[in-house]
Amino acid sequence: MQSPNTYSNARFQSTGVQKLSLGLLMIAIVCLFLADLSIETAEPWQEIGRIGLGMLAPSVLSFPELLSSLASTLAFALLGVTVAALLGMLMAHLFEWRLIRIIAAFIRSIHELFWALLFLQVFGLSTLTGLLAIIIPYTGIFAKVYAETLEESDQTAYNLLPPLTGRWSSHLYARLMVALPQLIHYTQYRLECGIRSSSVLGFVGLPTLGFHLESYFKQGYYSEAAGVLYLFIAVIALMRFWAKRRFIIPLLIMSVAWLPFQTTINFDLVLRFFGHDILPSPLRQGGLLNLESWQQTLDWSITLFNQQALIGSWNTLILTQIALVGSGITALLLYPLISPLFFTRNKRTAGHLFLVILRSIPELILAFIILLITGPSMIPAIFALSWHNGAIIAHLIGRYTEIINLRVDSPKGGDLYAYEVTPRLYKPFLAFLFYRWEVILRESAILGILGIHTLGFFIDSAFEELRFDRALFLILITALLNILVDSVSRTIRRKLRLSTTPNIESLTR
Structure with a gap:
């Protein structure tokens, strides 16, 4: 029999998980309205046809x-x-x-x-x-x-x-x-x-x-x-x-x-x-021992932060939050493909192959392919990040369904998915999702080299212009942003006791 404290903690965690999931979804919806979702190519369907023919031959x-x-x-x-x-x-x-x-x-x-x-x-x-x-x-x-x-x-x-x-x-x-x-x-x-x-x-x-x-x-x-x-x-x-x-x-x-x-x-x-x-240009010109050079360096940093780092960080975070939720939705939709609770062995083999293909193609390459169809906007990055990371998480949580014991009177079909299996896997699913948060942010930043105005866009531009001091400054901003997201992720996982290893009792009961 559970003690009152144990029951209270479990109820708190359940409520926290629900609020967290709803909060992430709401943030992603708001970010969608702020994101650049334009299609720049004049004939996207013709480009899809040409790529499709190439893939078939x-x-x-x-x-x-x-x-x-x-x-x-x-x-x-x-x-x-x-x-x-x-x-x-x-x-x-x-x-x-x-x-x-x-x-x-x-x-x-x-x-x-x-x-x-x-x-x-x-x-x-x-x-x-x-x-x-x-x-x-x-x-x-x-x-x-x-x-x-x-x-x-x-x-x-x-x-x-x-x-x-x-x-x-x-x-x-x-x-x-x-x-x-x-x-x-x-x-x-x-x-x-x-x-x-x-x-x-x-x-x-x-x-x-x-x-x-x-x-x-x-x-x-x-x-x-x-x-x-x-x-x-x-x-x-x-x-x-x-x-x-x-x-x-x-x-x-x-x-x-x-x-x-x-x-x-x-x-x-x-x-x-x-x-x-890689030293800021005011320090190179005025010298490290010149106090006026340090004041100019501060002004240089503030200007660069306002004109590039702030815009790049904003777009990076918008893309990250959309892709984070997109990865979660993709994982929840795809994990049944490899589950013995939903499909036969032959169909699961096809599901495994599909997930292998999605997670094998790096996000940068996948986004580059989609960019040829849609043009440079956040659309290629959103799909690439969501599909790639979602396939990885789907593979990881799909394996846990192999040890789930179902009741004799368990529901079938959609009810089995929604009310029996997914609730048991949801906390390890969230744990994997938050582990990928840091990765998704890093990839969101680097996808800027494809023309999306994330931090990677400004970093790549700085390298092309041989302004290495600007490039290093923006890379350090990327690192600090990544460390911040990792810290928030660890705090959430610890507070809600999210673990990538599921409770065996919850799977086999």
């Missing part, structure tokens, strides 16, 4: 070049994710230190494309640029997730250790070994994300699959673009076969052998970039 323009790009995509992802996982694990063991948490939060808050644009100015289109663009943000992501996984794992063995047990020994044998299956599972998922990130680096000129996708779509070679896209989806879909643990070491060795590491580092260029180019 894929072809390959240069097979050796395509395989070379695929090898580079996988090599960047494998090496970048491996190094980031090792560094992230090291940071996770020190995560109780505030400095470590701040560093992890900062480096993961900046999108890998922004890191690539920064390092591009110093190292050019080199292997080092691609690897650093993946390693740095992924290290922060790994540190956070690994630390949370270690904290939530069974602490029995750790608590029974003798008082004088060394710090690293206790972490290694009593915490790491207990949580190892979950850590491996997440690392495999992050490798899938790394492949998507690696392909997107082609948009800044690195020789990955994204470079060919952008080129073919821009030139209207839709059949060739379809060939590249299908190859990319196949690589993601077949990861369970080629990304097994026994293959990882040979693949890493081949990755090192494949990527060219003969990057020549010009230290004068490095010192100029970090010691001069």
Whole structure:
């Protein structure tokens, strides 16, 4: 029998979840009225037809070049994710230190494309640029997730250790070994994300699959673009076969052998970039010791904030909130596709394939395809973010339905979905949604390079104009905005006790 306090807490959480869901929906509706939803192309249906014909008749323009790009995509992802996982694990063991948490939060808050644009100015289109663009943000992501996984794992063995047990020994044998299956599972998922990130680096000129996708779509070679896209989806879909643990070491060795590491580092260029180019222009002109220069720098910052950062942040937040709710609606609509409670095995196979396709295509590439149809507005970004993130969440919560026990007199069809299954999955669904909030914000910012006036638009413009001081200022604004959203998300999850692991009793009762 539940105690009064337990019943009161459960009722409070239920009411809080309802208010939160309604609040998010209302905010998204208001944001829709504020968003740019215009269609700029004169003949969108003809463009849809041309893209559709290309998708139905894929072809390959240069097979050796395509395989070379695929090898580079996988090599960047494998090496970048491996190094980031090792560094992230090291940071996770020190995560109780505030400095470590701040560093992890900062480096993961900046999108890998922004890191690539920064390092591009110093190292050019080199292997080092691609690897650093993946390693740095992924290290922060790994540190956070690994630390949370270690904290939530069974602490029995750790608590029974003798008082004088060394710090690293206790972490290694009593915490790491207990949580190892979950850590491996997440690392495999992050490798899938790394492949998507690696392909997107082609948009800044690195020789990955994204470079060919952008080129073919821009030139209207839709059949060739379809060939590249299908190859990319196949690589993601077949990861369970080629990304097994026994293959990882040979693949890493081949990755090192494949990527060219003969990057020549010009230290004068490095010192100029970090010691001069990224400094605010008033400081460069007046000097660091000039008080008037600092006053001018303050005025420069306020002007840049009002003219660009404020507009970019506003549009980024509007897009984020619409896409957040759109992702949630997409997930709730799609999770039954892979659930044994709703469909037969053959139909679930088709559902799994559909979700794999949606979550395999990076948001930037998906938005770029839709942009060719609608023109530069928030419409491509909304659909791309909603479909991609919704498919990921649908896959995650759809698996939980496999352990749900239904009553003999349970309803069927729509009533089963609305009154029996979805209510049991709703809290873990919200937890996953809020975990994706930070990711959606990062992607909303970067989609500005497609012409949407989010922060990425102004950052990309600053790089094109070689105004690196403005670019860095706007990137820092992006990072602060991301950290703020992550903090709000963690507060909401903690207050409502939202966990991505559902209550087993609620699923099997």
